[in-house]
Amino acid sequence: MRHRHASLIVMLFGYRHARALVSDSSRMAAKIAIVGGGISGSCAAAALASEAEVTVFDQGRRGPGGRASHRSVRASDKQIIEDDVSLSHNTKSTYEFDHGCQFFRADSEEMKRIVSQWRERVWVAPWEGSFGFLPAGKSDAFDFFGIASESSPVYIALGGMHQLPRRLLQSSRAAVEKGTRVCQIKRKDNQWELFGATGNQAYHDTNEATTDLASLGVYDAVVLTDISSASGDWHRASAGIPDELFQHLPKKVRMPLFSCMIAFEKVCRVCLCSSLSMTPLTGCLLHEAYSPFDSTRCLWFSSDGPECWTLISTPSYALQEITQDRETGAFKPQQNDYLNTVPGPTLFNAFLQTVQSFLTEQPNVVYMQAQRWGSGLPVAEELCDDIHHVAGDRFAAKLNKPLVHEVTDSGRDFVADDDLRLYYAGDFCSNRCPGFEAAALSGFHVAAHIKDKFVEKG
Template sequence: MHIAVVGAGLSGLTVVRQLQSQGHHVTVYEKSAGVSGRMSTRQTELGGFDHGAQYFTASSDRFKKEINDWKKLGWVAPWEEKLVSLDHGQSKPAGKSATRYVATPGMNALGKQLAHGLDVRKEQQIVGLEAHGNQWLLKVQADTVAIAASAGPFDAVLLAIPADQAAPLLGEFPAFAVEATKSIMLPCWTLMLGFQTSLELPYGGAWVNQSRLSWIARDNSKPLRRSGERWIAQASPAWSIEHLEEDPERAKEKLLKAFHEATGSWIQPIHAVVHRWRFAQSEHPLPFDFLWDVNRKVGVCGDWFAAGLEGGGRVENAFLSAVALAKTIG
């Protein structure tokens, strides 16, 4: 079949690679200028900032096997830095967890590797699906074209995008649209900080309690990163919801103050930028692996499906959901 996949994050790229190995011809449409979705790295003159997903773990045998393959290829490495819990500036050891992995030399590097050799159409946003006999046409909006153009026809269409972005495209599949609206996607404000000197904090990352922040991490503590003191600070879901439409400069000031309070370090950064993720993580993952209409050949996958795991919003969810959908398509 000739299949269109919307979204070039980890779930989209995984489902494409699986489908191509099964003999299908696949075209990917991505609204952004690059691949990887929320596994993002922003490059600056100071080095890279992993301002989306911070790391990933594996609990399923299938994902553990995939990670082992990625490790052999040099695409990922364990992040073995000390992590703590911060409460009003006081640090406590964080509980033991499964091995944490990061892509190298930045989180977006994994997506770039997975996208190699694929037909990915970047900066093309899909704004509608239109039935064309037993096939589908896509309405494509690009900055270079004044009106939406058509692409296709395709034998099947798969959406590998956040639930809030998938729902408007599922007008001809009201049951699917209803399911998508159930999976509430929480926002996240992220602060990126660069410093001229080391803050000399005795940890590489921390969960922050009783704060506007929920997580901080020293990017250069991850393997194969460029040297230099670079920190990521991610706001709590509650604060991000309350301040979703905050002026970016005001959000930056408030989160920087929270960072100083959490770490006890008042050294001023030489670089400070914020990024707002409107759809960062699923609050209510759907209790399925994916959605798929076998007759009309439209499906949905992503990290907002439980895919057999407890909870959602993780890299592992995205991967398992994609693999399961591709296997079902055959």
């Protein structure tokens, strides 16, 4: 999908009067480390960085974003454009994909107020598209992503979903350490020393072994926002959460997903929609009547230029493909010789089987790239029918209810140990619907808690 780019405007959230942080035994000292530059981490950093020295450590190969990831691919040679460069590229010569979170909801009054601020800054906009089910009239499949309705609009970040976390970080004074994996956190006097890896050892999509860990600095407080911080090194995501905090984490189930980014010549959408006599779709749910996978798949694609679709797999299929060694649970590295020969073609063929009868001609694929989301979403155990144990973690293969549900009592949506100054935030700490809104509010709330506990009043 393609969006116009917005200028960067400083965001001030909540606290109108700056209050200094002080270094004594009862109040927070000035150095705070945030592990993860995705939705939760960027929101927490934006709320804290005006009053503390904040450093965000992000593992992403191309920079912050996490599950709010975007990919710009140069059409001429199919090379991925660095995210920090892509703000000024010519979109007519690229394929654009939001391949993680394609949109977000604002169901709570608090999130609606935040989104209103973001809209004023021209960071986000409502996604006013046409949505439907295929085959037409088939609507008994779970809409667990929460497609827009008149009563519940959804929003997109202008310039790609990754731009929202980045604008939050860029508008603050937080330092961002890109391509850095936090592997260990050790107590040092009354502070925490972080150790980690950079370069190829840092990325989860390689199988390069981690050797010597380098010190990443000493901090007075640590906020962990990576859903995989509690995993062992086998996950190759940020790990090393201290035992003191681990025992307090909610025990949620991971829902894995695969996505596949596909660019077509401008034929598929025209044929599909003319056959159905519909307005050109910008999103739909496929009922997989002809698929070996028993659930739904969500599709999103652009309305102009090269036609860019993102196919999202079912959790059951992702669980089948998530591991290479069933005894050790080791992930298959995210390497193209696997991604684009197994999950990519499988998702595309399942899509073709479902829509084939609606097409007047075979769509011409000009680009294909698959992506694995090993911890796509955290889900409550009562939503899962089929739970599998893989290398010490629980994964959901099947859901019995939609993930979008009514929230009656939000409660605290982060974990805090104020004595140790350790914090854990993210949608896996929330009883809201998993996804962007829960993750963002958790980040803002943990920042407000830290300020309330340790910022000098008056």
